[in-house]
Amino acid sequence: GKEEGLNEGAEEEEGKIEEGKNMSITMEEVARHGADAKEKWIVVSNEVFDVTNFLDLHPGGRLLLEEVLGKDATKQFELYHHEDVLRKYRPKMKIGEVGSGPPRPAVTPFANPIWYREKLSSPYYKQTHVVFRDRVRRFVDTELLPRLSEWELKARPPAFIMKRMGEEGFLACLCHTKDFPRQYVDPGTPEPEDFDAFHELILLDELTRCGNGSVLAALTNGPAIALSTLFLAGTDDLRTRVCRDVLMGRKFIALAISEVSAGSDVAGLSTVARRGPGGDFVLRGTKKWITNAFYADYLVTAARTPDTTKPAVAATSLFLVEVEPNKDKIFIRKVGLEPRANIAGTSFIELNDVHVPAGNLIGMENEGFKLIMSNFNSERLYVSVICNRLARICVEESFKFAQKRRTFGKRLVDHDVPRMKLAQMATRVEQHQAWLESAFYQCNVLSKETANAQLGDLCCGIMAASADVLEFCASETTHIFGGNSLDSRSVGKKISGMAEAVKAYHVPAGETLIMYLHMAKLALKRASHETRRQRNARL
Numbered sequence: 442g443k444e445e446g447l448n449e450g451a452e453e454e455e456g457k458i459e460e461g462k463n464m465s466i467t468m469e470e471v472a473r474h475g476a477d478a479k480e481k482w483i484v485v486s487n488e489v490f491d492v493t494n495f496l497d498l499h500p501g502g503r504l505l506l507e508e509v510l511g512k513d514a515t516k517q518f519e520l521y522h523h524e525d526v527l528r529k530y531r532p533k534m535k536i537g538e539v540g541s542g543p544p545r546p547a548v549t550p551f552a553n554p555i556w557y558r559e560k561l562s563s564p565y566y567k568q569t570h571v572v573f574r575d576r577v578r579r580f581v582d583t584e585l586l587p588r589l590s591e592w593e594l595k596a597r598p599p600a601f602i603m604k605r606m607g608e609e610g611f612l613a614c615l616c617h618t619k620d621f622p623r624q625y626v627d628p629g630t631p632e633p634e635d636f637d638a639f640h641e642l643i644l645l646d647e648l649t650r651c652g653n654g655s656v657l658a659a660l661t662n663g664p665a666i667a668l669s670t671l672f673l674a675g676t677d678d679l680r681t682r683v684c685r686d687v688l689m690g691r692k693f694i695a696l697a698i699s700e701v702s703a704g705s706d707v708a709g710l711s712t713v714a715r716r717g718p719g720g721d722f723v724l725r726g727t728k729k730w731i732t733n734a735f736y737a738d739y740l741v742t743a744a745r746t747p748d749t750t751k752p753a754v755a756a757t758s759l760f761l762v763e764v765e766p767n768k769d770k771i772f773i774r775k776v777g778l779e780p781r782a783n784i785a786g787t788s789f790i791e792l793n794d795v796h797v798p799a800g801n802l803i804g805m806e807n808e809g810f811k812l813i814m815s816n817f818n819s820e821r822l823y824v825s826v827i828c829n830r831l832a833r834i835c836v837e838e839s840f841k842f843a844q845k846r847r848t849f850g851k852r853l854v855d856h857d858v859p860r861m862k863l864a865q866m867a868t869r870v871e872q873h874q875a876w877l878e879s880a881f882y883q884c885n886v887l888s889k890e891t892a893n894a895q896l897g898d899l900c901c902g903i904m905a906a907s908a909d910v911l912e913f914c915a916s917e918t919t920h921i922f923g924g925n926s927l928d929s930r931s932v933g934k935k936i937s938g939m940a941e942a943v944k945a946y947h948v949p950a951g952e953t954l955i956m957y958l959h960m961a962k963l964a965l966k967r968a969s970h971e972t973r974r975q976r977n978a979r980l
Contacts, residue, residue, distance in 0.1 A: 443764065445545075448879075450616070450739075450847075452940075457684055461536055461656050462535060462536050462689050463537065463538055463542070463721075464536070464537040464538070465487050465538060465539075466536070466537040466538065466539055467522050467539065468513070468539055468769070469758055469980060471484055471489060471511055471512070471513075472511045472538065473511070474491075474510070474511050474626075475510045475511025476507055476510045476511070476701065477510070478510075479493075480493050481493045481496070481510045481511070482510070482511060482536070482592070483506070483509050483511070483512065483513075483514045483937045484512070484513040484514060484539055484677070485509060485513075485515050485518045485527065485545060485638075486515050486518075486527075486538075487534055487538055487539050487540050487541070487542055487543050487544065488527070488531070488538055488539075488541045488542070488543055489535065489537045489538060489539060489579070489675075490531075490534040490535055490536065491509070491534055491536045492506060492534065495534065495790055496531075499905060499931050501521060501780070502970055504623050505517075505521075506728065509809070518846075519645055519845050519932075520846065520932065521931060521932055522931065522932055523665070523931070523932050523933070523934035523935055524935060525589075525718050525935070526744070526867070526934075527587065528586060528587045528590075529590050530952060534664070535595045535880070544756065546864060549677055549811070549837050549840050549841055549869065550673050550836075550840050550863075550867065551833065551836050551837065551840070551867040552582065552695065552840070553823075554646070554648070554833075554835040554871075554874050555619040555874075557574075558785070560804055562890060563878075565568065565639055565878050565882055566639060569633065569634040569635045569891065570639055570640065570643060571779070572634070573633045573644075574647060575642055576609075576696065577611070577644055577647040577648070578603075578642065578647050578650075579602035580609060581647055581648060581650055581651065582639070584605060585602070585648070585651055585823075587956070588655070589651055589656065590851075592784070593653055593655075593656050593775070593781070594780055594781065594783055594784065595783070595971075596736075596783060596786070597659065597736040597784060597786060597853055598659040598660055598736070598784060599655070600690075600923075602660065603660070603690030603691075604689070604691065604692075605690070606660060606690050607626070607627075607630075607689035607690030607691070608630065608690075609630075609631065609912070610626060610631045610632055610633070611644055611648075611688070612661075612664045612690060613626050613630065613664070613688045613819050614633065614640050614644050614663040614686045614691070615641060615644065615645070615661055615664040615669075616638070616664050616665070616669050616672050616688075617638075617665070617669045617819035617822075617823075617884075618635065618669075618671070618672050619889060620804045621633065621636040622672070622684065622686050622688065622712060622832070623632075625680065625681075625684035625685050625688055626685065626688050626689060627685070627689055630689075630934055631692075632687040637885050638881045638882075638884040638885045639881055641880075641881075642826055642877070642878070645657075645661065645665075645823065645826040645827060645830075646826055646829070646830050647648070648660065648661065649826070649830035649831060649834075650808075650830065651828050651934045652678055652831070652834050652849065653781065653938070654827060654831060654945060654946070655781055655782040655783070655784050655785040656784055656785075657731065657935065658732050658767070658787075658804055658874050659783040659784045659785050659786065659829060662695070662696070662732045662785070663687055663693050663694040663695060663733055663737070663811075664687060664688060664694075664948070665819070665820070665823045666696045666816070666820040666835055666950075667694045667695055667696035667733075668683070668684060668687050668694050668741075669816055669819055669820075670689070670696070670741050670759060670803055670812060670816050671683060671684060671741075671761070671803065671880050672684075672803075673803075673812060673815060673889075674759070674804035674812050675803050675804075675883075676800065678800060679761060679800065679801065679803070680685065682760065683739060686738075686840055687739070687840070691738070691833075692738040692739070693733055693738050693740070694733070694737060694739040694740070694741065694787045695731055695733040695734045695739070695740050695786075696730060696732075696740075696741050696742075696816075697728040697731045697734060697740045697741065697743075697762075697790055698710075698728070698742065698813060698821075699728060699729055699730045699745050700712065700726070700727060700728055701727060701729045706828065707743070707753075707757075707810065707813055707814075708752070708753040708754055708757075708810070710726075710743055710744065710745055710753060710757060711726055711745070712724060712725065712726025712727065712743070712744040712792065712829055713726055713744055713747055714744035714745065714758055714760065715723050715746075715747055717776045717796065719799075720799045721793065721796060721797060721798050721799050722744075722758075722760065722797040722798075722799065722801075722802070722809075723794050723795075723796060723797070724742070724744050724762065724792045724794075724795045724797055725792055725793065725794055725795070726744060726792050727790060727792070728742060728787070728790040728792070729776065729789045729790070730776060730787060730944070730948075731787065731788050731789075731790055732785050732786065732787045732948075733785065733786045733787075734773055734786060734787070734788035734790055734947075735775055735786035735787075735788045736786050736788070737764060738764055738765065739761055739762065739763060739764065740762040740764060740771075741759065741760070741761055741762075741803065742759070742760055743757055743758070743759050743760075743809050743810075743813060744757070744758060745757050746759075746761065746806070746807060746808075748756065751807070753810065754810045755807060755810070756807050757801040757807065757809040757810040757813070758760055758802060758803075758804075758806050758807055758809040759802070759804055759809035759812050759813065760790070760797045760803060761797070761800070761801040761803060762795055762797055762853075763801070766796070767795045769798060770792070770793045770794055770795045770796075771790065771791065771792060771793070771828045772790070772791040772793070773788045773789070773790050773791075773797060774788060774789050775787065776788060776789055776790075779887065779941055781938050781941070782945070791902055804907060810833050814897070815893040815894075816892055816898060816950070817830075817897075817900070817950060818892070818896050818900045820899055820949075820950045821900040821901065821903065821950045821951065821956075822877070822881070822884075822903065822904075823882060823945065824904050824907065824949055824950050825873075825900075825903045825904045825906075826912070827908040827946070828878060828904075828907035828908055828910065828911045828946050829870060829873050829874055829907055829910065830944075831908045831911055831939065831942060832866070832869070832870050832873075832913075832914040832915075833870050833874075834935060834939075835866060835911075835914035835915055835917070835918040835936055835939060836863070836866045836867050836870055836906035836912060836914060836918075838918065838922075838935050838936050839862075839917070839918050839921040840854070840863055841864055841922060842922055842925075842932060842933075843859050843863060843921055853921070853943060859920075861919060862921060863921075865913075865916045865917065866913070866918070869910045869914065870910060870914065873903075873906055873907060873910045876906070877896070877903060877907075880896060880899055880903055882898075883895070884896070896963075897962075897963050897968075898959075898960045898963035898964040898967065901951065901956040901957070901960035901963065902949065902957070902960040902961045903930055903954070904950060904953075904956055905953045905954075905956035905957045905960065907946070908943070908947045908953045909953065910948045911939070911946055912943045912947070914939075915936070915939035915940050916940075918936050918939065920939065922936060
C-alpha cells in the first residue's frame with residue numbers, strides 16, 4: 442500500500458506554452474498607460490506587460506509597481522526578480538514589444554563549461570556532442586523550464602514530461618552503457634551520433650540547469666542508478682520485460698539499497714531473502730531514503746541470504762521487485778523532506794514477505810555486493826555531474842547579481858572581496874569539471890570490467906569533492922546575495938534552495954567523509970597490488 446497523494450500532479454496535460462503577443466508598441470503608447478490609465482503597462486527587457494490585474498498580487502507590494510507604471514522597469518525588475526519570473530507570467534501578461542524585442546542575454550562568465558566557448562577546444566568533445574548539447578538545451582528551455590514552477594512541488598513528475606524525455610532518447614542515454622541501448626527503445630527514437638559517455642555527461646549537465654536537484658532526481662534517477670544494474674548483470678529476459686517501458690518514460694524504477702541502520706555501510710544490510718516454493722525468493726525487511734520509490738513500478742533491491750556462516754559481502758544478492766503484484770505486501774510512505782524535495786518521491790519501504798521470481802535475480806546469487814560496488818561508480822559520477830552544475834549555477838547567478846547590485850556607489854562586482862569570491866567559486870567548479878571529464882574519458886576508452894576495477898577510488902574522490910565544491914559555492918553565493926539568498930520569490934530564486942541541497946548531496950551513494958576515506962583505502966590497496974606485480978615481473 443501507499444499513502445494518499447500518489448497521483449497528485451500525475452495528470453498534467455501536455456500543451457504548448459503561449460509566448461504572449463508580439464505586436465509592436467511604442468514607448469509613447471506605454472507612457473499613456475500609466476497610473477491614471479484604465480489599463481496599466483510596464484516594459485521589461487523591451488517586452489510590454491499589462492499589469493492591471495496584477496497590482497494587488499505583486500509579491501513586493503502595490504506601491505513598488507505603481508512607481509514604474511507606463512515606464513521601462515527593466516533595471517528595477519532585474520534588481521529584485523529572477524529572470525525565470527518572466528517565463529511564468531509572459532503567456533498571461535505580455536501584450537507586445539517595443540523596438541526590436543527582447544535583447545540577447547548577456548554572456549555571463551563561467552556560466553557554462555569552458556569547452557562551450559567558441560574559440561576554445563577540447564580533446565573530449567566532437568561536433569556530435571555540440572549538436573546533442575544544443576538539442577538538450579532547446580528541450581530544457583522550451584519544455585522543462587517554462588512549466589517547472591507549475592509542478593516542481595507536486596508528488597511526482599508529469600507523465601507527459603517523462604514520455605517526452607523517452608521520445609527524445611534522453612532516458613536511454615543515462616544507463617551508463619557503452620553503446621546506445623537501441624534495442625530497448627521504441628522505433629524512431631533518436632540516437633545521438635557516435636554515442637559515448639560524454640553524451641551522458643552533457644545530458645545530465647544541461648538538465649541540471651533547472652536548478653532543482655529533486656526535479657532532476659525525479660526525471661533521471663531510475664535509468665541512471667537503478668536500471669543501470671540490469672544493463673550491468675540482468676538477464677536478456679529481464680531487460681526485455683523492464684527496460685523499454687522505463688526508457689520510454691512509461692514506468693518508473695527505483696534503487697532500494699539503503700536501510701535505516703545501513704546507509705553507507707552496505708555490508709550491514711538486514712533485509713533477508715529466503716528461498717520459497719519452487720525456488721523463488723521471499724524478501725523481508727525495510728529500506729529508507731529510496732528516491733522515486735513512492736511512484737515506482739519496479740524496485741532494484743539488495744538482501745542477504747539467511748546463511749550466517751558467510752560474511753555479508755559473500756551472502757548478498759540483488760533482485761528486481763515488481764510492485765503491482767506485491768502491492769499488499771509492500772508499504773511505502775514518503776520521508777519527511779522539505780517541500781522542494783517532494784517530487785523526488787523519496788520514501789521508506791517495508792517488504793513483508795514479498796514474492797520475487799527466481800528469474801528476477803540480478804546477476805548470480807550471493808554476488809550482489811560486487812554488483813552494488815560496480816554500480817556505485819556510475820551512481821557517484823551521476824551525483825557528481827549534478828553537484829558540479831548546481832555549483833556552477835551559484836557562480837552564474839552570483840556573477841549576474843554582482844554586476845547589477847550597487848553598494849557604496851559602485852557595483853558589487855567592482856569591490857575586491859566579492860570579486861575574489863567569484864574567482865574562487867569559478868576556480869573550484871572548473872577544477873572539478875576537469876576531474877569529472879577525465880573520469881568520463883576513462884569510461885569511454887576502458888572496457889566496462891576494467892573501468893569498474895580501476896575507477897573506484899577516483900569515483901569516491903570525485904563525488905566527495907563535488908559535495909564540498911557545492912557547499913563552498915552555496916556558502917559564498919549567500920555572501921554575494923545577502924538576504925536575497927533566503928527569498929525563493931526574489932532575485933535569489935535559483936540559489937535559495939542551494940543551502941538545503943548541500944545537505945542532500947553529502948549523503949547519497951556514500952557520505953562525503955566516508956568517501957574520502959574509501960578513496961584513500963582503495964588507492965593504497967591498488968598501489969600495494971601494483972607494487973607486488975612490478976616486483977614479480979622483475980623476477
